[in-house]
Amino acid sequence: MKRALGWACLAIGLAMIPPGSAQQGHPLTGTWSGDWGATSTQRNHVTFVMNWDGKNVTGLINPGPDSIGLTSVFVDPTTWTVRIEADTKDKLHISAEGKLEDLGSYHRTIKGSWTQGSTKGDFKIARD
Amino acid sequence: MRPYYLLLFAVSAFAQSAATYDSSRQVKLTGTVTKIDWANPHAFFFIDVKDAAGAVAAWALEFGNPLDLEKDSWTRNSLHIGDAVNVEGIPARGPRRQAFAKSVTLAKTGKKLFMAAPRKPVSAAAHEPTPRWPDGQARLGPPPGKKGYWNAPSANALVDSSAGKIAMNGDGVLKNLSDVDRAAPFQPWAKSVYEYRQRTLLKDDPLTRCLPPGGPRQFQMPNGFQFIEQRELGRILVLLGGADRNWRVIYTDGRPQGQADEVVRGYYGNSVGKWEKDTLVVDVVGFNEHFWFANGGLPHTEALHLTERFTRPDLNTLKYEVMVDDPRTYTRPWNGGWNMQWVPNEEIQEYFCEENVEATLSGKESYK
Numbered sequence: 001m002k003r004a005l006g007w008a009c010l011a012i013g014l015a016m017i018p019p020g021s022a023q024q025g026h027p028l029t030g031t032w033s034g035d036w037g038a039t040s041t042q043r044n045h046v047t048f049v050m051n052w053d054g055k056n057v058t059g060l061i062n063p064g065p066d067s068i069g070l071t072s073v074f075v076d077p078t079t080w081t082v083r084i085e086a087d088t089k090d091k092l093h094i095s096a097e098g099k100l101e102d103l104g105s106y107h108r109t110i111k112g113s114w115t116q117g118s119t120k121g122d123f124k125i126a127r128d
Numbered sequence: 129m130r131p132y133y134l135l136l137f138a139v140s141a142f143a144q145s146a147a148t149y150d151s152s153r154q155v156k157l158t159g160t161v162t163k164i165d166w167a168n169p170h171a172f173f174f175i176d177v178k179d180a181a182g183a184v185a186a187w188a189l190e191f192g193n194p195l196d197l198e199k200d201s202w203t204r205n206s207l208h209i210g211d212a213v214n215v216e217g218i219p220a221r222g223p224r225r226q227a228f229a230k231s232v233t234l235a236k237t238g239k240k241l242f243m244a245a246p247r248k249p250v251s252a253a254a255h256e257p258t259p260r261w262p263d264g265q266a267r268l269g270p271p272p273g274k275k276g277y278w279n280a281p282s283a284n285a286l287v288d289s290s291a292g293k294i295a296m297n298g299d300g301v302l303k304n305l306s307d308v309d310r311a312a313p314f315q316p317w318a319k320s321v322y323e324y325r326q327r328t329l330l331k332d333d334p335l336t337r338c339l340p341p342g343g344p345r346q347f348q349m350p351n352g353f354q355f356i357e358q359r360e361l362g363r364i365l366v367l368l369g370g371a372d373r374n375w376r377v378i379y380t381d382g383r384p385q386g387q388a389d390e391v392v393r394g395y396y397g398n399s400v401g402k403w404e405k406d407t408l409v410v411d412v413v414g415f416n417e418h419f420w421f422a423n424g425g426l427p428h429t430e431a432l433h434l435t436e437r438f439t440r441p442d443l444n445t446l447k448y449e450v451m452v453d454d455p456r457t458y459t460r461p462w463n464g465g466w467n468m469q470w471v472p473n474e475e476i477q478e479y480f481c482e483e484n485v486e487a488t489l490s491g492k493e494s495y496k
Contacts, residue, residue, distance in 0.1 A: 024334060025417035025429040026317055026456070052317075052429065054456035077320035103324050104332035 022106040023127070026052035028075060028082070034125030036096070036114040048084075048125055061086055061094070068094070082110055092117035098124075148220055148336065149228045155219040157187055157227070158235060161211045166194055166204040173207055173229075175215070189215055191229040191242070195477045202242065212236060221331070256443035258406070261359070266406045266440050268355035268364070276472045277369065278446050279352030283466035286344050286422035286450070287311045290462070300424025302326055311426070312452070313459045318427045325425030334419050338481035341371050342395035343412075343421030343434060344450050344464070351479045352471060364401065364408075369476030378410050385411050393430060395419050410436040429456040437465075444470045 023030050028050045037043040050059035050073065057073035066089070074083040080100035087093055098112020107126050114123040159175030171194045176184050191197075194204075207213075212235040217227035232241040259271035270276045285300035291310040295303035302308065308323045325332065335341055341349060349370020356365040362381025368374045376396040383400055391398045391414030398414040412434040415421070421428050437449040449465035452458065 022334065023417045024420060025427060027321065029417070029429070052456060054315075054429075054431065075317065077317040080320070103321065104328060 026057075027080070027100060027103055027108065028052060028057050028073070031128045032110065032125040033128055034109075034123060036116075036121055036123035038119055038121040042121075046123065046125065082112075088116070096123055149218045150221045151218050153219050155215075155217050155227050157189075157215045157217070159187065159213065159215070161207060161209050161213060162186070164204065164207055164209065171197060175213065185225055187215075188224075188226045189217060189229045189232075190226070191232070193477075193479075207232070207241060213241070258440050258442055265403060267357065268408065268438060268440060268446070269357055270472075271443070274473070275475060276470055277352045277354040277474065277476045278347075278468045279350075279369075279471050280469040281348050281448075281466045282468070284348065285311075285424040286348075286426060286452075286464045288313060288462040289464050296424065299330060300422065301329060302424070311424070313462055315457055315459060318457045321427045322425055325420075325427075330425055333425065335371075335481075338372065339419050340374050340395040341421075342397065342415060342419045343428070343432070344436075344448070345420065345422050346371060346374075346376070346396070347448055347466075347468065348423050351477050352468075354476050367476065369479055371479075372481050373479065378408075380408075385413060397432075397434070406439055406441075408438040410434075410438070412436065427457055428452075428454050431456045446470070 029052045030050065032048040032050065033046070035043040035045050047062050048059060048070075049063050050057050050070070057070075057075060059070045059073070061068040061070065068086045068088055070084060070086050072083075072085045075081070080103060082096075082098055082100055084096045085094065093116075095115045096112065098110045100108060100110050102108040107128075109124060109126045111124045112122065114121045157175065157177050159177035161173055162176050163174040165172045165174075170190055171192055172188055172190050175187050175189065177187055178184050214233045214235050215227070215229050216231045217229045220226040220228075229242075233239065234241060259267040261267055284298050285296050287294050288311065291312075294307050294310055297303065302311070305323070305326060308314075308319060308326065311322065312318075314322060335345075340346075346366070346368050347353060349368065351369030353369055354367045356367060358365065359380075362379060364378040364380055366376040366378065368376070374396070376399065378399040378401040380401045380403075382402075385400045386398050393414050393416040395416060395418065397412040399410050399412045401408050401410040403409070413432075415428065415430060415432045417428065417430055420426065421432065432452070432454040435451040435453070437447075439447040439449075441447060446468040447465070448468060449463065451461055451463050453461040
């Protein structure tokens with residue numbers, strides 16, 4: 001009975017957690033999720049965490065034990081073109097280049113091309 | 129007897145926000161009143177409009193703040209269900225059938241029920257010296273035994289004081305987009321974001337989603353604010369009339385400011401203040417990034433650090449000065465500010481933001 005009550009309380013508590021509010025600061029800051037792949041059927045889930053420190057955007061891909069640190073993030077704020085570079089633990093170079101769209105939206109997106117080693121594809125991520 | 133006379137009423141900056149209504153367009157409607165909602169802060173009436181083919185469409189028409197309307201002798205009985213009216217108004221952006229009524233005329237008699245007029249200036253208190261506590265310190269609230277609050281900021285937006293005058297509308301939208309560079313010493317990304325918000329007429333303003341106006345913007349809201357000085361507790365409460373009756377605490381008990389990266393981030397930040405002669409100097413850190421800190425859409429980050437200075441040179445005037453320091457957004461600290469006016473013998477009005485209020489009141493999705 002106590003366990004059931006505990007689960008009920010947990011469920012209610014989780015239900016009461018409000019959805020994330022929009023981040024109105026630097027457009028890249030925050031957590032982004034989406035996928036990349038060489039074809040429309042071969043997709044890989046990807047999560048980015050990025051932060052603007054006043055001079056650079058830093059961050060990582062897929063936070064956790066297998067996370068990949070971003071080596072550079074270039075942003076052109078006149079066009080909101082974004083180029084992200086990183087290296088996997090297997091020494092594969094990742095280069096993702098895309099355009100930030102819906103700048104004022106709660107769930108803005110970045111879409112573009114993704115190169116990982118010799119594999120070329122596309123990616124789309126949306127800010128959570 | 130129905131009060132069928134010309135009636136001027138105040139148009140609140142909220143009611144006719146550029147984000148909600150498209151002032152570049154006009155709409156003329158003829159219909160029958162089906163419902164009147166006389167509720168603060170948005171009075172609405174609803175009409176059924178029949179087109180040439182006989183199809184009926186329901187429209188929601190906003191016509192101001194009831195408390196302001198009552199000051200101009202408008203009452204909940206000035207308009208009746210069943211009245212046939214002609215309405216001229218400013219339509220809402222997007223496809224929804226909603227407008228802000230600029231004038232309403234009885235179709236049968238042609239008599240005007242009301243016309244929109246600019247907000248009346250706040251009635252100024254007579255010139256009197258700064259009220260003071262027994263120890264001589266300036267009071268930010270009312271003199272003993274009296275009431276009143278602060279309102280009518282002399283500027284609609286916050287801009288770098290070194291930029292000179294920049295023409296803007298009441299929502300902080302630049303008259304000339306080429307003035308973007310003058311508003312503040314932006315980093316390139318911040319300039320681009322500010323320009324985007326200006327170009328899109330502030331459509332993404334968090335205030336339109338009922339999120340609080342932290343930072344200097346709290347002192348630009350239409351319904352004013354009030355200081356409650358609790359000297360025995362070492363704190364000053366700021367009661368805000370224009371943002372869901374939010375409140376903010378300024379600690380004056382001598383506690384140190386918390387580290388910016390340790391405080392729990394909020395819309396109003398963490399405020400500690402001290403008196404420097406007749407000026408209350410308030411240090412504020414700990415802001416989140418979920419709001420716009422000034423009308424017009426100036427961006428900021430969590431690194432935002434404000435130094436606010438409140439000076440009351442006489443009973444009627446509150447001088448507000450603020451230094452904005454956010455090195456992640458701006459290339460240098462910069463200053464701005466404005467004056468506010470004392471509204472004697474009145475309390476701040478009740479105001480609660482109601483997102484998508486017209487659909488809530490009507491219960492109909494057809495307005496969207």
